[in-house]
Amino acid sequence: MSDSAKITLATAWLDGCSGCHMSFLDLDQRLIELAAKVDIVYSPIVDTKELPVDVDVGILEGAVSTEENLQIARMFRERCKFLISLGDCAVSGNVPSMRNTFDLDDVFDHAFVETVQAQPGRPTESLPTLLRTVVPIHHVVNVDLFVQGCPPSADTIWYVLTELIAGRTPDPTQITRFGA
Ligand code: SF4
Numbered sequence: 001m002s003d004s005a006k007i008t009l010a011t012a013w014l015d016g017c018s019g020c021h022m023s024f025l026d027l028d029q030r031l032i033e034l035a036a037k038v039d040i041v042y043s044p045i046v047d048t049k050e051l052p053v054d055v056d057v058g059i060l061e062g063a064v065s066t067e068e069n070l071q072i073a074r075m076f077r078e079r080c081k082f083l084i085s086l087g088d089c090a091v092s093g094n095v096p097s098m099r100n101t102f103d104l105d106d107v108f109d110h111a112f113v114e115t116v117q118a119q120p121g122r123p124t125e126s127l128p129t130l131l132r133t134v135v136p137i138h139h140v141v142n143v144d145l146f147v148q149g150c151p152p153s154a155d156t157i158w159y160v161l162t163e164l165i166a167g168r169t170p171d172p173t174q175i176t177r178f179g180a
Contacts, residue, residue: 006036007037007056008038008041008055009040009041009055009056009059010040010043011024011043011045011058012042012058012060012061013062014060014073014137015065015066015069016062016063016087016096017062017095018044018061019087020087020152023087023151023153024157025045027154028154030158038161041055051075051079055080056082057081057083057164058079058080058083059086060083061089062087063089063090063094063134063135063137064135065131065135067129067131068128069131077142082144082164083141083142083143084143084144084160085143086147087151089136090136091137097133097135099134104130144169145172146172147175148176155178156175159174159175160175
């Protein structure tokens with residue numbers, strides 16, 4: 001922890017639309033209050049390159065659909081004391097898992113050939129290594145808290161973070177009362 005008065009927070013998005021992170025930003029003026037109590041040490045919304053080894057709270061958005069997603073999920077589990085699966089993609093697979101019923105070759109063809117007008121064709125490099133099936137985060141690592149919603153509302157995220165800041169474990173039965 002870089003400031004002993006604060007909890008450290010790390011976030012990442014895996015296979016998601018970034019909407020759950022946008023919902024986090026929807027905390028609006030509450031972000032100022034949060035900044036006094038939370039140190040964001042790794043996240044797409046801050047300029048950090050390395051996940052520290054001992055983070056208080058980790059938040060993962062999105063499902064696990066590539067080898068890279070898998071490595072990030074494992075790294076978060078290893079380095080974060082409390083891991084949150086944020087949003088329906090992370091919790092259940094949601095939209096990204098819709099490709100699970102299709103052959104991977106058909107998925108690539110649909111993305112790079114059938115629906116492309118300018119220079120259709122599958123790239124020969126820089127393609128992510130897709131897993132055969134998209135899975136929720138808890139299928140690959142243990143998760144401490146599930147926060148449903150597509151995306152979860154800012155009020156929900158606020159409830160979860162303020163409980164953790166207060167040293168309490170958020171009550172899963174309370175999470176749904178804020179809506180998505
Ligand atoms: Fe986007 Fe919804 Fe998935 Fe969040 S749960 S990453 S908002 S599709």
